[in-house]
Amino acid sequence: MTPTMNEPNKSISKDAIKVWRITNLIINIIMIIIGIGLIGASFYFDWYRWIQITLAVLLAIGFILSIWDIFIEPVLLQRYWRYDISSEYVQIKHGILNMKQTIMPMTKVQYVTAKQGPLLRKYQLYTLQIGTMSTSIDIPALPEQTALTLRSKIVEYAKIKEVEDL
C-alpha cells in the first residue's frame, strides 16, 4: 500500500467551530426575526387560521433546530473534517451523521483559490477551493500558513496533465 492509499487524516483549524458558530448564530437570528415578523403580520392582517398555526409550528421547529445549528453542529463538523493532499490526489472526508468522502485526481485540477470572508479573516483562516473543469471541493478554515503552502503545493502538483485518449 502506498501512502496515498490511506484515509485522509489532516484536521482543519479548531477556530472553525467559532467561525461556524457565529455564522449559524447570525443566520438563525435572521430566520427567527423573519418568522416572528411573519407571525406578527399574520395576526395584524388577520390571515387564515391555518397559516398562523403553520407559521407558529415552523418557528418552534426553527428554534429547536437553531440550538443544533449553533451548539452542536459546528463541533461535530470540525471534529470529523479530514483532508489530505498528495501529489496524486486531493481527498476530503467529512460528516458523522452524513459521511461524505471525495477523491479528486491531481491531474484533473484546474485551479485553486484561497478565499477569506470577514469572519475567517478575524481568525486568520482561509478556505481553499480546488476545482476541476466542472466540479470543485472546498477545504474550509485552514490556518493562513497551511492554506498558502498548500495552495502553492497544489499549483505545483497540478501542472501535470493527462493525455486525453481512449
Place this chain on the structure above:
Amino acid sequence: MIEKFRIHPMKILSSFIQTVKNSFILILFLFVFNFGDVSMAIKIGRVVFLLYIIIRLIFLIIDWSKTTYEINDGMIQIKRGVFQRKQNSIPLQEIQNITWSTPFYYQWFNITSLHLETSSTNESASVQLDAVKMNLAEQIEQLTTTYKTENENNIDDIDEMETEVNKLSKSDIKDNHRNVHFSPTRKEVLKASFLSFSFLGLIPIIAIGYRELDKIVNLDQQAKGLFTFLTSSWIFIVGAIFLLIILAVAFGIIQTYLKYGKYEISSDEERIFIYSGVLNEKVFSIQKANVQAIRIKQSPLKKLLHFSEIKLISAGSNEGETDDIRSLYPFLPTEKAKGLLVEILPQFPLTNAENKLPPKALYMRLLRLPWFWIIATAFIFLFKEEWWFLSPILFVTTYLSRYFTYRNTRFSWNDKSIQFRTGGLSTDIFITNRKKVIEVNVEQNIIQKKFGIATINTVNRVKPVHHGKLQDVPFSKSEQFIKWYKQRATEVRTE
C-alpha cells in the same frame, strides 16, 4: 489554415425566413384576419411591423458583412459586431463534437450549417457557422481533427523511437477509412415508427389545425353536420375510424422515415459519425476519445421487444438535451447494439455485471421517504379530492418500483471500466472508464451506517457534470471502490 472568410450570404435569407416564421401569428393577425378592418390600431400595427421587418433585414445584412471567420495557428477567430467589435478565439483542439445540419433548401446551394462544440460551459465556447460551402466545412472538420492528432504525435516524440515507428505504421493503415456499422432496414424503420408512438403525433396537429381554422370559418357547425352524417350508419363509423387509423399510421411512418430513414452510423480510427435525416440532413461527428461514458437505455416496451438505445455522454453535449443525435440510434435491436459497442467503442465493454445489492439495501430503500407520493397526495387532497384513488395507486407503484429497482440493480468494475445497471421495469446501464472519471465520492448517512451500506458516485466531465450514482452498495464494496479509483494513477499517461 483557412483565410479570412464570411459565411455564405444564404445565412441572411435563412435568418430572414426565420424572423418571418417567428412572427407568423402576427402576420396572420395583421394582414389576414383583419383584412377588412382598417381601424387606426391595425394600420399603425402594419406600419410598425413592416418597419421592423425592414430594419431587421438591414441589420442582418450588416451583421453578416461584419462577421468574419479565420483559422490559423490552431485557433478559430471570429470577429463580429458593428459598433462594438467583438473578437472570439477558440482553440481547435478544444473542439469536441461537430454537427452538420443541412436543411433541404441548403442542399440546392451546396451549403451546410456547421456547429462546433467545445467542452467549456462558457457561452462563447461553441461556434455556429450558419451557412458555409460544403467543401469549406469539410476543410474545417479535417483541420480540427488533424490538429488534434498532430498534437498527440508531438507528445509521442518524447517517447522512444520504437513507439514512433509503431504509430507511423499504424497511421499508414488507418488511412481515414470509414466503416459503416449500422443502417436501419425498412423493417426496422417501420418498427421504430410504432415504438416511438409517432402515429400519436397526428392528434395534436389535427387539434391545433381545427382550432385555428375554427377562428376563420365556423367549423363547429359543419363538424356537427358531418358527425350526425357519420353516426347515421355503423358502416360510416367503422370507415371513419379505419381511415383515421390509416392516416395516423401513415403520418407516423412518414415522420419516422424522414428522421431515421437514411440513418447511418459509421466510424474511422478516431471518430464516430452519425448521419440522419432524409430532407434535412444532419451529420454529427465526435472523437472517440471524447466519449466520456455511455448509457444503454431500455423502456419497458423496448425491453419487451428487445430494442435498446445507446447514448453517448460527451463533454460537448448538454445532459438534459433532447437532441436525438446524441443517441446512437434510439431503436437498436439489442443484439446489434452489443455488437456495435464492441466495434466502435471497445473501451466501454458491456460485461455481465454480477454484484447485487445486499438485502439491507432493500430495507434502506423502503425506509426512504416517498417525497413524490407525499407531495402528489397533498396536491390531490387540496385541489382534486375526487381523484383520491390516484394516491394509493401511486403509493403501490412507488414501492413496487423500488422493489424491482433493488432486485435488478447490478454493478461491477474491472481494471479499466465501471458499470452500473439500474432500473425497475426499464433498464439503464451506465458504463464509464476509470480514466474518464474526474472525481468519485462515497456517501453514507446514519441509517446506511447502521445497515453497513453506502452510496457511490462517479463524476464525468460533461456540461453540467454527469453523476453516475449507485445507492446502497455494501460498505466494504465502497471501500474497494475508492481503492479501485486510486489505482487509476497506474494507467493514465501524463503529458
